[in-house]
Amino acid sequence: MNSTEGNLMESAEKKKPNYYFIWFLLFVLTVVEVGVAYMSTLPRNVLILVLLALALWKATLVAMYYMHLRFERLRLILLATAPLPLAIILVVVVLLEYAQ
Amino acid sequence: MNEAVVMSGSVVMPGGVSAEPGMRVYNQKLGMWVFLTSEIMFFTSLIGAYIILRFGGGAWALPAVPLSEGGSPLNIQLTALNTFLLICSSVTMVKAFASIEHGDQKGLRLFLVLTVLLGATFVGIQIVEYTVLAHEGFLPHCSAELAAVVPSCHLFGSTFYTMTGFHGLHVTIGVLCISWVTVKAFRGGYSKENHGGVEVVGLYWHFVDLVWIILFTIVYLI
C-alpha cells in the first residue's frame, strides 16, 4: 500500500525459504514417525519422547518457514509463542495432581 | 504531512499522518496472529483435557495393537495419508502466497485451487473415518461391546471426537475462507502490492496444519 509496507513485503521475499525442501523434510519426518510408532520393541517412555520430538520438529518447521516466523521480528515470535508456557503450566500441574 | 513521522504500514489515518510504528506488521496480519494465540489456548483446553484424562488415568488403548487385544480402533495408515495431504495443502498455500508476492496471478490461482481441493479431501477422508469408527461402535459414548474390549473406551471416544471434531471444524472453516479468497483471486482482487488477504488466510491454514501435526502424533501414534 505505502512504500514501507512494500519494503516489508520485499524484505520477506529476499529471505524466502525453499518451500519444497521443507515439504520433503515434513514428508520424511512423517514417515519416520509412523515407522517409530510401529516399533513395539522400544520402551514406552522412549517411544513417547521420540514421537513428541518428531512432532515438535515438524510443527516448528511449519511455524518457522510456512508462517514465516523465522523472518519476522522477535516481538512477533514472542507474541505467537506467549500462550505456550501457560498451556504447559496447566497441563503439567493438573497431570502431576492426577497421575497414577 | 509530518515528514518526521515513521510510516508504520498500518492504517493511514485521515489527515495523512500515520501512527506510532507499533508491531511494524499491518493490522490484519497482527490481528490474525493475536487470534491464533487464542486458538492455541482453545486447543490447549481440549488437548490438555485429553492428556490429563489419558495419562492421569488408567489403562488406555495402544496404537498398533489389534482391537481384539484392547488396541486402538483408529486407522493409522489412512490418517497418515490424510496428514500428508494436509501438509501438501500447506505447501500449496504458501506457494500461492509466494506466487502473488511476485505478482504471479496464475500461480496464485492454481495453488489456491489445489489448497481448497486438498483441504476438502482431508475433511472428506475424516468423515469417512468417523463413519467407519461409528460403525464399529467407537463413539463419544462407546457401544457396550466395544467398551468391553477397549480400555477407557468412553474417555477415548469423548476426547477423540471432541479434539478431531473441532479441528475438523476449523479445517472446514479454513476451506471456506480459502475458497472465498480463491474467488477473489480469480476476479483479480490481489496484486503484488496488495495481497494481505492471502497471507492472513495462509497463516490460519498453516496453524490448522500445525495443530493436526500435534494431534496426529498424540492421538494416533502414542
Add this chain to the structure above:
Amino acid sequence: MATVEAVAGPVAHAHHEETGFIRRYIFSTDHKVIGIQFLFTCLFFLAVGGLLAMMIRWQLGFPGKPLPGGSGLPDTMAPQGIMLPEFYNALLTMHGTFMVFFAIMPLLVGVYANFLIPLKLGAPDMAFPRLNMASFWVFVLSGIVMLASLFVEGGAAGAGWTAYAPLSAVPEYTGVSLGQQLWIVSIILFAASSLLGSVNYITTVINMRAPGMTLLRMPLSIWSLFITAILALLAVPILAGAVIMLLFDQTIGTTFFLPEGGGQPLLWQHLFWFFGHPEVYILILPAMGIVSDVLANGSRKPIFGYHSMVFAIIAIAFLGWIVWGHHMFQSGMNPLLGTSFMVSTMAIAIPSAIKVFNWLGTMWRGNIQFNTPMLNAIAFVAMFTIGGLSGIFMASNSVDIFIHDTYFIVAHIHYVLFGGSLFAIFAAIYFWFPKMFGRMMNETWGKIHFALTFVLYNLVFFPMHVLGMGGHMRRIYDPTQYDFLQRFQGTNTFISISAFLLFTAQFVFLINFLWSMFKGKKAELNPWRDNGLEWTVPSPAPHGNFAVTPTVYRGPYEFSSPLVEEDFLPQNVPLDGERAGVGAEG
C-alpha cells in the same frame, strides 16, 4: 480484505453524512456508538443481576416467607410465593452469571475499551470496526439466550456460576436440563464476542497510536484495558473448551467429568479456575486503570509512580495465571501444590499494594476536587483495600479450611467487585458521560447517589465477614436449619433490609443518567480540565474522532505543571523546545 479496505473504511465514513438511523445507531461500526450500546445493554443486565440479588436476600432475610409479587411465579419455582430450594439455587447461579459476564466485565471492557481506546490514543476508530460491531451483536445474542434460560422448563441453571461438574453435567442431580444447556450456549457466544473484542483492542493499542504516543505515554486506563484484553484473549478460550466438554457430557454421552465413565470431576474445576482467576483480574484491572485516571485528575497531580503502576498491572496479570488453585484449596490437592498456590497468591498482594500506595501518593497534598467521579474513585481505593485484605486471609491454605465456601468469601467477592469494580464503573460513567452524550450528569444527585450507595453497600457486605467467620456457609437456602447459625439470623435480616434500600438508591443514579442524557447541562470540550486526547475533541465526540491526527508530546498526567499557568497540560499541546519523540518505541 487487505489494507486498501482498511484505509478506505474510516476515510469514507468521515465524508458520508447521509447514513440512516439504523446504520448510525443500531448497526454502527463507530466504536463510540458500540461503547454506548454496551453501556445501555449492560446497565440493563446490572439491574437484572440486582433484582436476582434482592430475591436471594428476601429468602435469607425472611426465610420461608412469601416473596412480594411471588404469587405470580409458577409453582415449579415458588408455590404460593414461597421459593423452593431449587429456585433459590437458580437465583444465585444467575445472579453470579449475569453480574460477572453481562454486567461488570462488559461495563468495564465492552464499554470503556471500546469508547476510550481509539479516543485516548488519537486513532479514528478501532483496527477492525466491523468485527467490533459483530462483537456487540454476538454479545446481545448471548444475553438473550441467557435470559431465555430463566423461562424454560426445568428452570434456569442451578449449579452456581462456577457450574461444577458433575452437578452441572447430570440433569438428574439438579432437575435442570435445558436451562444449563442454554447457559452453556450463552457462554460460548459470550466467548466469541469477547474474542472479537480482544483482537480489536490489542491490535488497536499496538498499531494505531498517534505519533508521539509511545507505550509509556499511554494513560493507565488504556494500559489496564490492553493487559485485560490479553488476559481475556488467552483465558476465555479455556472456558469455551471446558463448557463445550460440559455440554457434550450432558447431551452426547461423553464422560469428561463423569466418574462412571472414567472422567474426572476435578478436571472441570482446574479448567474453570484456570480461566476463572485471570477472569477476576479482568474484572478489576480496568477499574484500577480508570481510577488512576480519575484520581490524578481529581487531585490535580500526576499519578504517583507511573512506571511502577504499569509494572504492577503487568505483574498482576502475569502472576494471575499461577494462582488458580486457591479457589480449590479444599479439593484435596497435594499439600505441596497447595503451598505453591498460597505463595503465589500472597505474592500478588505486592503489586496490588504498590498500586494502593501510589493512589494514596497521588492524592497526598493534591488539590482535591470532590466531584462525583472523584468520590467514587476514592471509595474504590478504600473498598478495594478491604477486599484485598480479606483476600490475604483466604490466600492462606490453612485459614481457608475454615472460611472456604462461607460468607467470608462472599464478602471478599463483593468488596472487590462492588466496592471495587462497580464504584470505578460509576466513576467512569460520571466522568466520561459528557464525552459520550455532550451533557453533564447532575452533580448534586450524583453525590447523593454516592453517599447512599457507599453507606448502604458497607452495611450490606461488611457484616458478611462476621457471618463467614462464624461458619455461615454460602449458597444456602435456609440457614435457620442449623442451630449454630440461629444467632446470625438478625444479621441476615439487617443485611437484607440494607440491600433493599441499596437497590432502591440506585434509582437515583438511573434517573440522573436518563434525565441528564436529554436535559443535563451542556458540556464544554473539557469539563474536567483533563489531559487526555479525548478531551481535545467536541462533546459528544464526532464520528471519525480527530479532524487532524494529534501529535503527542508528553504523558497524560501533567497536572499542576510548573511549565504552564493552568493546572493541567494536555498531551497534544506543544511547548517551546519540546519534541514529540516520535517513533521512539513500538
